[in-house]
Amino acid sequence: MRAVVYRDNGGPDVLHLVDREPPVPAPGEVRVRVAVSGVNPTDWQARAGQAMAFPEITPHLDGAGVIDAVGAGVDRSRVGQRVWLFMAAAGRPTGTAAEFTVVPAEQAVPLPDEADFDLGAALGVPALTAHRALTVAEDGPRRLGPGALADKVVLAAGGAGAVGHAVIQLARWAGATVISTVSSSAKARLATAAGAHHVIDYRAGDPAAEIRAIAPEGVDIVAEVALGANLALDLAVLRPRGTISTYANDGGRPVELNVGQHMVRNTRMQFLVLYTAGPDVRAAAVADVAAAVRDGALPVGEEHGLPLIRFPLDRTADAHRAVEGRMVGKVLVDIR
Template identity: 55%
Template sequence: MKAIVYERTGDASVLQLVDRPVPEPGPGEVLVRVAVSGVNPTDWKARRQWPLPAGWQTPGQDGAGVVEAVGEGVDRALIGERVWLWEAAWQRPWGTAAEYTVVPVRQAVRLGDASFDLGAALGIPFLTAHRCLTAGEYMPDKLHAGALSDHVVLVQGGAGAVGNAAIQLARWADACVVTTVSSAEKAQLAAAAGASFVINYREQDVVEEVRKIAPDGVHTIVEVAAAHNAAVDAQLVRHGGAVCVYADDGGAEVTLPIRPLMVHNARWQFVLVYTEPKAAKAHAVNDVAAAAAQAGIRVGQEAGLPLHHYSLEATAAAHVAVENGVVGKVLISTTDER
């Protein structure tokens, strides 16, 4: 099979297209013929600095494809199932930037008739967004239609992949979603994703505009730039509300006004999808799968998430695009089945 492999950390030039034997699924694992691999910021960050316990790594946490074989203890009825994959390369060498990969069976989720493009876009962004939408004291553990019908959610940076996922999931759960963006073009994307209100933070006062919509503040803030937005978030989180931070601004530090947040019993929740509690992860996988099955989440320009397709041979270019902050979702087509 063809696979992308790197044997040392570094820039995108370390990514090599190689021929490897098709891996055999071990006990509790499935072999998946990958159709589409999703690229996330975590992929280039891992490529630059994460250790290589196996001495090599195929990148790609997310993907979608068809189950080709199963290991010992796995129901053979899964063979032939279309699935989406999550955390394929987390503490494992077999990522999704390859024609085949192996994952534990619980990390291969039935996709049904949804597109492989959608399946490859679900993992990191949507599981992260789910955690951000369920970690607060006012928020439910699980999402479904109506779960957030009385809630106001603020998504800081609604045109990014996680921001888009948070908007779509929150709207699927019937929340009122307010989001911030930096341009008219990004405002169009956030509106397409389903945001109820879109605020251009370069032209409007975010605190003033959000207070018009939610005078008592918002239940949860999905935060991409905590160091930059901390003062705004502190003014907008309601009593008992939560600010859920999923990015680190390149290692920046956050300064918070303690007393106002104490008065509100506010929560600052830091989110890393890989290490979130197991129960929360299980809820996220189930809910995201349900939302996809119900057509509650989508991808593409019409969903506010433009798609950028690359071939397996062009994986290095795909990584560079993500590292340079391309707007939308970068996907690698590993076969012609997309």
Template identity: 40%
Template sequence: MKAVIYRAFGAAKDVLSVEEIATPAPGPGEVLVRVAFSGVNPSDVKARAGSRPGVTKPPFPEIAPHSDGAGVIEAVGAGVDPARVGERVWLWNGQWQRALGTCAEFIALPEAQAVRLPEAVSLEVGAVLGIPGLTAAQCVFGGGDVAGKTVLISGGAGTVGHLAVQLASWGGATVIATGSPKDFDKMRKAGAAQVLDYHSENLAADILAANGGTPVDAAVEVEFGTNIAVLAEVMAPNGRVAIYGSAKDMAPTIPFGPILFKALTLDVVLIYILPEAERAAAIAQLHGALDEGALEVPVGQVFAPEDAAKAHEAVEAGGRDGAVLIAF
């Protein structure tokens, strides 16, 4: 089968190559999926670049990257219902602690990691539901029902943030989203009741004013280190901050006093190790929103396998208007 492979850390153009490797066979409890689209996420490009803390060499001799994808089940292993053959599925954790991810014509993985795709949902959209979709769902709903609450979402125009705005709005929350002024219309269209410039020097005051002068109940945070002081000021007592990133400041100073006396919950979301019950709930929430037409999943660019390096570079460059995929 055709696969995109790397054997060493480095720049995408230096280490990624398209090769012919053996097609895997599904083991007991596994399915073999013919991949239609492989999703490229920031975590994938960081893993390929070797920028994860404490990781000095690739964990396997050769790696086909990417955890997200979508396709059709081609074959099943022992113990799997043969009726699943031909099923359209989306994939999660394709390359988590595994050598061969979704950036290949085929992938064999446990059948639970191949989720039946709702009938009306395209394979392109399916390839975005893994890391971005599940992260957004867990961030929004991981603390319980959000109906009637105010949810603050930072980076509301990014892939996860954009999905989170839509999911929170669908869940009955009033959404305040922060982002660049050029993305205000996008965030409003997604369901944000108020949109704010995240570069404002008075962001905390802006957030409180946008909520009628009262603190917010919950937050979804992409840059925890940068925004922790603002969060400490604007969160309501017993509020929950769902944190899925802090790239600009990986060793933040935390104002513990305000957090302590508000008894805030700092909930770090790492979707790769989400417990089974919570993952099942997040999948159900994503499918529910999709079934009701409440979730738009934009795809920005689609690349051929031979252009995988360009796909990685597009993700590294940031400022994407939608997900980046590789088509097989």
């Protein structure tokens, strides 16, 4: 089989296309013939600097394809099942940048026939992170579904990004009023296409006043991608007992907290990453995201607010460069 691997940390040039024997599923695992691999910032960050846990690693956490073999203890009826994959390369050497990969059976989630492999490969990290961001509020639900966020106001910072896009779609599916902040008119069109009820350019005018006009009582949940840059705005619009769910700090600006201000407001500040969220939390997120997919609530493509940028397997290094360069949209690697 063809696979992309790296044997040392470094830039995209450490990625090499090689021929390998297809992996054999161990007990409790399935083998998937990968159709499309999804690329996330965590993929290039692991390649660039995370300690090498294996002599050779095939990158990428997310993907979609068809199960073609199962290990002992897995129902053989799953052979031939279309699936989406998450956390394939988490603590394992077999990510989705290959013609075949193996994962624990629970990390291969059934993909409905009406959902294509592009959608499946775009789920994973963005959708599960978005679910976590929306389910940690003190006064909010722990599970998502239609009506779960009724009467709540969600602010999706950076609504043109992959996670922001998923936040908008999941929050809208769950019944929230969704506000998104963006930095340009082009990104505003994407956030609107994703389903945001209100889109605000945070670089123009008075974004706090605009948000307060929409939500006079304040925002219930902020899904934050750039805490250092946006904390002042978040606090200006957050309601008492509101939650700031932080999944990144784009730009790397240091974060300074006014402790007294947060105490008076009873702010909940939730930092999140999938790896340490816990298996029960991840399982709940997977179940809810799968339900949203069945409801048709998570479409991708430019007409739905998330342009797809495609590369063939032998240009995986260029796919990494695109993600590192903050290209707007979802970067996919075609394996077929």
